[in-house]
Amino acid sequence: MTNVAISDQEYRDFCKHLEAKCGIVLGDSKQYLVRSRLSPLVNKFGVGSLSELIKSVITGRNRELAVAAIDAMTTNETLWFRDTYPYEVLAHRLLPELAKSRKPIKIWSSASSSGQEPYSIAMTVAETQQRKPGMMGSVSITATDISTSMLEACRQGIYDNLALGRGLSPERRRTFFEDVGDGKMRIKDNIKRMVTFRPQNLMESYSLLGKFDIIFCRNVLIYFSPDMKAKVLNQMAGALNPGGYLILGASESLTGLTDKFEMIRCNPGIIYKLK
Numbered sequence: 001m002t003n004v005a006i007s008d009q010e011y012r013d014f015c016k017h018l019e020a021k022c023g024i025v026l027g028d029s030k031q032y033l034v035r036s037r038l039s040p041l042v043n044k045f046g047v048g049s050l051s052e053l054i055k056s057v058i059t060g061r062n063r064e065l066a067v068a069a070i071d072a073m074t075t076n077e078t079l080w081f082r083d084t085y086p087y088e089v090l091a092h093r094l095l096p097e098l099a100k101s102r103k104p105i106k107i108w109s110s111a112s113s114s115g116q117e118p119y120s121i122a123m124t125v126a127e128t129q130q131r132k133p134g135m136m137g138s139v140s141i142t143a144t145d146i147s148t149s150m151l152e153a154c155r156q157g158i159y160d161n162l163a164l165g166r167g168l169s170p171e172r173r174r175t176f177f178e179d180v181g182d183g184k185m186r187i188k189d190n191i192k193r194m195v196t197f198r199p200q201n202l203m204e205s206y207s208l209l210g211k212f213d214i215i216f217c218r219n220v221l222i223y224f225s226p227d228m229k230a231k232v233l234n235q236m237a238g239a240l241n242p243g244g245y246l247i248l249g250a251s252e253s254l255t256g257l258t259d260k261f262e263m264i265r266c267n268p269g270i271i272y273k274l275k
Contacts (some may be wrong), residue, residue, distance in 0.1 A: 004039045004050045006031065017058045021070055022146050023203050023228040037072040041065065071147045078113045078219075080120050080167035083250050085269035086216070087124045093266065094245055095128050098213050099136040108212040108239070109143040109195075110202065111220040114163070115154035118143035119187055121216065122194040123176050142209060144200035151197045157187035202232050206239045213241050219249035226257065233258040237274060246272040 006014075014034060015026045026033065039050055045065050047053040056062050057069045081087050098105045109118035118141050125139045145151055161183050164173060177185040200209065202220065215236050221229045236246060237260035246261060248254070254261055254272060261272035 004035045004042070006034070006051050006054060010051055010054050013058055014054045018070070018073060019225065019228075021203075022074060022201055023225070023232070024073065024223045025225045025228075034073075038069060041068055041072060044068075067148065071149050074146050078116045080116045080164075080172075082117070082120075082167060082218070083269070085266065086218070086247050086271075087120060089247070089266045089269060089271060090121065090214070091124050091128045094214055094271075095125065095136060095139075096132075102137055104138045104140065105136065105214075106210070106212045106241075107139065107141045107214045108209065108216065109141060110200070110215060110217045110236070112143035112145045112150070112154060112197065113147075114150060115143070115157065115197075116163075116167070117216060117218065118154070118195045118197075119157070119176075119191060122191045123172060125194060126176070126191060139194065141195045142212070143195050143197045144209070145197075146199065146201050148199055151199060154197050157192050158184050159187075160184050202235075203228070206235055209239065211241050212239055212244060214245045214247065215240060216247045218247060219252070221252050222249065230257045234260065237261065240274045242274065244274045246274070248272070 011031050011034060018024050018026065035050065038053060041047070042050055042053050045053070045062070045068070047056065047065075053065070053069070057066050060066050095105065107121055109121060112118050121141050125136075125141075129136060143154065145154075158180060159177075164177070164185060173185065176188055176191050178188055180186045198209070200206070217232070217236060221232065224232065233246075233254060237258065240246065248270075250269070254263070260275055262275055264271050264273055
């Protein structure tokens with residue numbers, strides 16, 4: 001049987017490594033999370049114990065294992081149209097406002113996880129185009145994540161009934177998905193074509209991504225230390241076009257982290273505009 005016990009020191013060393021690599025701060029009492037996320041890798045990579053695996057990850061001796069460990073720790077379940085209001089604001093306020101310039105609109109989903117956020121954005125764009133034909137020029141969505149395995153799954157755009165049941169209305173399921181059998185559905189090509197998936201660590205430079213009109217950075221900052229949050233937010237300010245918008249998670253705020261945005265109350269919800 002796999003040995004999944006780790007010492008307090010090994011846990012602290014792994015936490016320090018995780019924060020340095022991707023900004024995630026685990027805190028003092030998340031050993032259970034590390035054990036549950038990393039123990040499947042012990043057998044997969046033929047390592048003797050979880051303790052040995054953590055040592056190997058920290059030293060970077062096995063690059064594939066080091067990447068798989070970060071992958072396992074950063075994989076999160078998410079919902080379609082999470083919290084609803086960001087997509088309402090996008091459809092009824094931001095897209096009509098940005099469309100006035102007649103320039104292509106560029107949106108960044110900065111932590112795309114299993115693809116629900118960028119595809120929800122794309123569906124919102126498609127619905128807005130259908131409601132107001134000719135209002136907008138082209139809209140492109142760049143979706144990034146640190147997890148390469150997640151990005152590959154996102155590109156396939158195939159979801160099972162459990163995933164499809166989390167926040168997706170039957171009407172949207174009929175409109176935007178096609179049945180591929182085995183209780184699974186694939187997102188249609190017209191939606192898929194709007195989204196480009198790319199690997200990106202939010203701790204690193206965003207310069208290769210270009211500039212955006214809207215950035216979704218939702219439910220990501222909660223995992224970061226205050227210093228890391230400030231770094232990410234200031235880099236995102238630099239990645240926005242003048243007057244661009246930042247959309248955070250419902251429980252996240254910029255207070256004490258950056259002064260580069262003005263808060264706009266949308267009722268419901270809050271968004272931030274680049275000063």
